[in-house]
Amino acid sequence: xxxxxxxxxxxxxxxxxxxxxxxxxxxxxxxxxxxxxxxxxxxxxxxxxxxxxxxxxxxxxxxxxxxxxxxxxxxxxxxxxxxxxxxxxxxxxxxxxxxxxxxxxxxxxxxxxxxxxxxxxxxxxxxxxxxxxxxxxxxxxxxxxxxxxxxxxxxxxxxxxxxxxxxxxxxxxxxxxxxxxxxxxxxxxxxxxxxxxxxxxxxxxxxxxxxxxxxxxxxxxxxxxxxxxxxxxxxxxxxxxxxxxxxxxxxxxxxxxxxxxxxxxxxxxxxxxxxxxxxxxxxxxxxxxxxxxxxxxxxxxxxxxxxxxxxxxxxxxxxxxxxxx
Amino acid sequence: xxxxxxxxxxxxxxxxxxxxxxxxxxxxxxxxxxxxxxxxxxxxxxxxxxxxxxxxxxxxxxxxxxxxxxxxxxxxxxxxxxxxxxxxxxxxxxxxxxxxxxxxxxxxxxxxxxxxxxxxxxxxxxxxxxxxxxxxxxxxxxxxxxxxxxxxxxxxxx
Amino acid sequence: xxxxxxxxxxxxxxxxxxxxxxxxxxxxxxxxxxxxxxxxxxxxxxxxxxxxxxxxxxxxxxxxxxxxxxxxxxxxxxxxxxxxxxxxxxxxxxxxxxxxxxxxxxxxxxxxxxxxxxxxxxxxxxxxxxxxxxxxxxxxxxxxxxxxxxxxxxxxxxxxxxxxxxxxxxxxxxxxxxxxxxxxxxxxxxxxxxxxxxxxxxxxxxxxxxxxxxxxxxxxxxxxxxxxxxxxxxxxxxxxxxxxxxxxxxxxxxxxxxxxxxxxxxxxxxxxxxxxxxxxxxxxxxxxxxxxxxxxxxxxxxxxxxxxxxxxxxxxxxxxxxxxxxxxxxxxxxxxxxxxxxxxxxxxxxxxxxxxxxxxxxxxxxxxxxxxxxxxxxxxxxxxxxxxxxxxxxxxxxxxxxxxxxxxxxxxxxxxxxxxxxxxxxxxxxxxxxxxxxxxxxxxxxxxxxxxxxxxxxxxxxxxxxxxxxxxxxxxxxxxxxxxxxxxx
Numbered sequence: 001x002x003x004x005x006x007x008x009x010x011x012x013x014x015x016x017x018x019x020x021x022x023x024x025x026x027x028x029x030x031x032x033x034x035x036x037x038x039x040x041x042x043x044x045x046x047x048x049x050x051x052x053x054x055x056x057x058x059x060x061x062x063x064x065x066x067x068x069x070x071x072x073x074x075x076x077x078x079x080x081x082x083x084x085x086x087x088x089x090x091x092x093x094x095x096x097x098x099x100x101x102x103x104x105x106x107x108x109x110x111x112x113x114x115x116x117x118x119x120x121x122x123x124x125x126x127x128x129x130x131x132x133x134x135x136x137x138x139x140x141x142x143x144x145x146x147x148x149x150x151x152x153x154x155x156x157x158x159x160x161x162x163x164x165x166x167x168x169x170x171x172x173x174x175x176x177x178x179x180x181x182x183x184x185x186x187x188x189x190x191x192x193x194x195x196x197x198x199x200x201x202x203x204x205x206x207x208x209x210x211x212x213x214x215x216x217x218x219x220x221x222x223x224x225x226x227x228x229x230x231x232x233x234x235x236x237x238x239x240x241x242x243x244x245x246x247x248x249x250x251x252x253x254x255x256x257x258x259x260x261x262x263x264x265x266x267x268x269x270x271x272x273x274x275x276x277x278x279x280x281x282x283x284x285x286x287x288x289x290x291x292x293x294x295x296x297x298x299x300x301x302x303x304x305x306x307x308x309x310x311x312x313x314x315x316x317x318x319x320x321x322x323x324x325x
Numbered sequence: 326x327x328x329x330x331x332x333x334x335x336x337x338x339x340x341x342x343x344x345x346x347x348x349x350x351x352x353x354x355x356x357x358x359x360x361x362x363x364x365x366x367x368x369x370x371x372x373x374x375x376x377x378x379x380x381x382x383x384x385x386x387x388x389x390x391x392x393x394x395x396x397x398x399x400x401x402x403x404x405x406x407x408x409x410x411x412x413x414x415x416x417x418x419x420x421x422x423x424x425x426x427x428x429x430x431x432x433x434x435x436x437x438x439x440x441x442x443x444x445x446x447x448x449x450x451x452x453x454x455x456x457x458x459x460x461x462x463x464x465x466x467x468x469x470x471x472x473x474x475x476x477x478x479x480x481x482x483x
Numbered sequence: 484x485x486x487x488x489x490x491x492x493x494x495x496x497x498x499x500x501x502x503x504x505x506x507x508x509x510x511x512x513x514x515x516x517x518x519x520x521x522x523x524x525x526x527x528x529x530x531x532x533x534x535x536x537x538x539x540x541x542x543x544x545x546x547x548x549x550x551x552x553x554x555x556x557x558x559x560x561x562x563x564x565x566x567x568x569x570x571x572x573x574x575x576x577x578x579x580x581x582x583x584x585x586x587x588x589x590x591x592x593x594x595x596x597x598x599x600x601x602x603x604x605x606x607x608x609x610x611x612x613x614x615x616x617x618x619x620x621x622x623x624x625x626x627x628x629x630x631x632x633x634x635x636x637x638x639x640x641x642x643x644x645x646x647x648x649x650x651x652x653x654x655x656x657x658x659x660x661x662x663x664x665x666x667x668x669x670x671x672x673x674x675x676x677x678x679x680x681x682x683x684x685x686x687x688x689x690x691x692x693x694x695x696x697x698x699x700x701x702x703x704x705x706x707x708x709x710x711x712x713x714x715x716x717x718x719x720x721x722x723x724x725x726x727x728x729x730x731x732x733x734x735x736x737x738x739x740x741x742x743x744x745x746x747x748x749x750x751x752x753x754x755x756x757x758x759x760x761x762x763x764x765x766x767x768x769x770x771x772x773x774x775x776x777x778x779x780x781x782x783x784x785x786x787x788x789x790x791x792x793x794x795x796x797x798x799x800x801x802x803x804x805x806x807x808x809x810x811x812x813x814x815x816x817x818x819x820x821x822x823x824x825x826x827x828x829x830x831x832x833x834x835x836x837x838x839x840x841x842x843x844x845x846x847x848x849x850x851x852x853x854x855x856x857x858x859x860x861x862x863x864x865x866x867x868x869x870x871x872x873x874x875x876x877x878x879x880x881x882x883x884x885x886x887x888x889x890x891x892x893x894x895x896x897x898x899x900x901x902x903x904x905x906x907x908x909x910x911x912x913x914x915x916x917x918x919x920x921x922x923x924x925x926x927x928x929x930x931x932x933x934x935x936x937x938x939x940x941x942x943x944x945x946x947x948x949x950x951x952x953x954x955x956x957x958x959x960x961x962x963x964x965x966x967x968x969x970x971x972x
Contacts, residue, residue, distance in 0.1 A: 132757065283423075
């Protein structure tokens with residue numbers, strides 16, 4: 001791969017994130033040396049010394065490529081998203097949370113009040129007789145202190161700023177990260193808003209299991225069921241698997257460990273709502289004749305909202321549970 | 326043959342008359358049965374609430390659950406899916422896919438806080454114009470009671 | 484109005500954090516606040532989720548130590564269903580867990596704590612980073628560090644599918660066994676190298692850290708001492724164990740205060756709330772919240788590698804045990820309250836994890852067929868506890884009879900140390916920022932060291948990036964005018 005003439009300026013920022021995306025960078029192993037030859041990390045709170053005010057002082061478009069991972073669920077997350085958009089030529093949503101909200105977006109089934117109530121009042125180990133609750137304006141005993149504002153809703157990055165490309169995964173697998181870096185460096189880019197580093201077909205393409213075109217007559221849960229056919233597609237045998245609507249590129253790692261896919265690589269191209277598409281797909285695989293039997297079978301699926309939208313709730317049409325009042 | 330049952334909004338004594346909320350229902354009707362049945366309601370001059378915007382599909386099995394969600398997210402107060410009775414599907418078992426998908430969709434919508442009355446799956450044959458009218462009237466009354474869903478406005482709050 | 488010094492953002496930390504230092508008029512430290520500005524709400528949004536999905540959901544609490552949550556969650560699920568794992572399943576879990584520890588502790592020692600530890604706190608910032616470490620110990624070590632991490636992840640991938648955010652631990656055992664002889668051979672090879680690498684790391688501590696008297700003095704010095712209680716998981720012999728056992732709490736003199744089974748954690752641990760941080764402050768419930776205080780009566784406790792060594796009677800493997808004894812002999816007996824000694828304790832744990840992994844991979848049960856059992860009982864409630872690298876980790880689930888989570892309570896590793904971190908920063912700042920004196924770069928680093936010893940959940944520095952944490956200390960008068968500024972970047 002030819003090196004560009006001058007070093008690229010990169011930024012890597014984490015919002016409502018777990019840190020897994022940062023760790024995923026190390027998965028490329030010795031190849032990180034190549035990255036360091038080609039690029040300077042000009043902003044990355046976890047690694048280098050640049051502060052927010054230094055980013056603010058940069059000219060617009062100074063950063064060549066900024067990778068933003070984590071979902072947007074606070075005023076600080078949003079502020080940095082907008083700042084990086086302004087200061088970067090290319091802004092990439094790295095990982096599932098930035099792309100679709102990720103696991104943190106499961107909080108969209110609740111609101112902030114409920115979350116804070118659970119955390120600060122109701123949890124069995126919490127001892128809070130005065131009902132204290134952390135708030136953005138938290139001046140205490142004359143000390144002027146603040147915290148960022150938390151939002152009711154977890155957003156994906158593109159809800160707040162224009163995103164140029166996506167790198168999918170929770171976290172992106174080694175090959176995906178490296179392929180994406182290669183695409184960026186060589187300029188072999190998809191259409192704007194496209195996905196880097198991953199495939200265009202479903203996880204089923206990479207899956208070690210085999211489709212036998214049988215219909216689902218019963219649903220099971222992974223911990224109470226060992227599929228009788230150890231070669232056949234897990235979904236066909238009744239274990240909910242999100243593979244059919246999920247983009248490949250991960251090597252079907254979960255399936256390699258005999259566990260069904262939970263969709264972290266996001267939707268296939270042209271799917272607008274990953275969870276709804278899975279309802280469609282699973283619904284077309286059901287056996288049985290007649291309404292009652294079919295209904296009985298699909299009612300065995302537990303927690304469809306939290307399973308079919310495990311990583312993608314902020315990216316669905318409806319985004320969240322209705323807020324009251 | 327049901328006449329239109331318009332439920333007047335209760336007015337408090339002395340209050341100015343409230344604007345009656347007109348629910349907006351998106352109806353996905355399969356051509357072979359439900360759409361033809363709706364046509365029959367029309368040609369039979371059966372009066373029913375004008376609250377449905379009809380989208381004709383070839384089969385209720387064509388209705389991707391994401392259509393329902395997109396409609397609700399886009400501002401619909403309710404969604405109706407109407408197809409052939411099971412066993413009568415022009416494509417043999419297209420409506421059975423709908424039968425399978427609907428309960429899963431229903432559970433998800435409940436988790437999103439969408440009341441059951443807002444999304445309905447009904448079987449309407451080509452000769453059931455009266456049934457179609459009745460369903461629309463009933464849904465309109467139910468949705469008036471529930472009030473607007475107004476999803477876009479809700480999402481504008483964070 | 485007091486002058487104020489803000490350190491924002493903290494870096495080399497899981498997530499976000501900031502420090503506010505308030506100064507008196509004479510320039511000495513009045514008060515210090517360590518604030519955690521984020522909350523994602525796992526304890527709420529896990530309600531309604533099938534309990535068997537929890538080991539796949541809760542890994543996303545932390546992508547640096549996902550196995551910790553994965554294991555605690557799987558154990559909680561086992562308890563929810565009242566399952567006892569067959570030997571193969573239990574050992575596979577413990578094996579994966581120890582391999583994970585080797586990778587995680589390696590990262591933190593070399594990339595984060597290493598530079599201070601190896602180069603010394605007064606070293607020129609230009610070399611007080613991983614490059615300096617490599618220069619001092621040899622160029623190949625960087626490659627060895629990467630290799631160790633990757634091999635730990637390789638084992639994770641073998642057993643758990645994904646290398647980050649493992650999926651293999653399930654209620655009842657493991658979704659996959661280690662029945663493939665090629666995999667087993669490779670795992671054995673890796674574990675043998677782990678032990679050699681751990682021994683080498685101990686040698687670095689000896690030759691470079693302990694041989695430097697000034698550094699040993701620093702470790703033992705007062706600004707870095709925090710006299711609070713200690714917590715750690717111990718096995719049936721009261722030896723340190725990361726995966727199984729009961730939780731032991733010892734007081735500031737090393738006397739046992741509590742030893743509780745996971746299901747009894749609520750008798751011992753409470754969480755206190757402050758308005759100015761989204762993260763709660765665990766404390767010893769039976770004493771009541773005593774505030775941010777040290778000494779014999781405090782309710783504050785630490786859960787760190789140092790605490791684990793203090794709370795236990797020894798290590799279960801021979802090489803680590805020898806190091807354990809040497810540790811206390813060098814530092815003046817048990818318990819040790821010197822925060823910086825945590826970095827050394829971490830390396831002893833690294834050695835134990837490597838030895839334990841090697842023992843387990845050689846155990847005949849490890850390649851057994853019975854890697855999972857199907858839960859039979861009606862699910863209800865369960866607690867799972869492991870030692871995350873950063874501290875004792877508790878997952879507590881209540882489910883309905885279908886196994887759908889109704890309530891979840893989580894006390895996460897670093898959370899235990901929220902109070903101690905705040906106190907350590909304050910002590911270091913108070914000890915080092917003097918009335919009327921200039922705030923210099925070494926002072927910044929030394930405040931940082933008090934914090935860094937807790938192993939902020941993120942040591943992601945690679946071998947070529949600078950290892951210093953960016954700190955800018957801005958001194959303002961009461962009108963907000965900048966009086967002085969010292970920074971390291």
